[in-house]
Amino acid sequence: MRLNLRPVHVKLNEGEFDAQRFALANHTALRGRILQQRVESETCSWRWQRLMCDLPVINALNQSAVLQALAFGERTEMSEETRQLLRKTGTAHLMAISGMHIALAASMGWLLAHGVQRALPARLTGYLFPLVMSWLLVAIYTWLSGSQPAARALSADCADAVDPVSH
Numbered sequence: 001m002r003l004n005l006r007p008v009h010v011k012l013n014e015g016e017f018d019a020q021r022f023a024l025a026n027h028t029a030l031r032g033r034i035l036q037q038r039v040e041s042e043t044c045s046w047r048w049q050r051l052m053c054d055l056p057v058i059n060a061l062n063q064s065a066v067l068q069a070l071a072f073g074e075r076t077e078m079s080e081e082t083r084q085l086l087r088k089t090g091t092a093h094l095m096a097i098s099g100m101h102i103a104l105a106a107s108m109g110w111l112l113a114h115g116v117q118r119a120l121p122a123r124l125t126g127y128l129f130p131l132v133m134s135w136l137l138v139a140i141y142t143w144l145s146g147s148q149p150a151a152r153a154l155s156a157d158c159a160d161a162v163d164p165v166s167h
Contacts, residue, residue, distance in 0.1 A: 005032035047072075047146050069095040073145040101145075102138050109137030 008023040008031050023029060044052070051072050058064045058071075065077040075095055086092040113133035117125040 001034055001038075002036040003032050004035050005030045007031075045146075047144060050144060066095075070101075071144070102142065105141040106134040106138045109134035112137070 008020050008029055010019045012018060012020070023031075051068075051074065054071075058067050061067060065075075065079065065082060068077055069075045073095075078095075083092070086095065110130045110133065113130040117129060
């Protein structure tokens with residue numbers, strides 16, 4: 001990219017908002033605009049390819065935008081009306097991938113693995129397989145969501161699993 005950047009500076013009048021101080025506090029000391037840009041790579045990430053593969057199935061459903069937000073953390077297709085409804089009902093936070101979503105994915109992985117184990121002879125079952133499968137499903141879900149908060153929640157959940165007393 002070719003950018004035109006300049007430092008943030010404002011006229012400070014008494015009683016007015018200090019935009020320069022705010023910008024520095026938020027680590028955005030420069031303002032600018034994009035003059036020229038070029039595509040770095042023509043290929044998409046595996047996560048985006050997965051989303052594009054699932055999109056025809058998701059779009060066939062009534063609430064496809066909400067499902068995209070829940071499953072992939074992709075909220076661009078949600079209408080303003082839906083966003084307002086979620087805010088008014090207090091459920092907008094559910095569209096952000098959180099620790100609760102990760103725990104739900106882990107539970108689904110554990111239940112799935114435990115169901116597979118019930119079909120096996122007792123000598124082939126153990127506690128490790130459901131744990132590994134739940135962690136694997138959580139890792140895949142976190143990757144699909146593609147969000148930093150989900151990765152932080154995953155690492156926090158893993159830290160709690162290793163040493164629950166220190167947190």
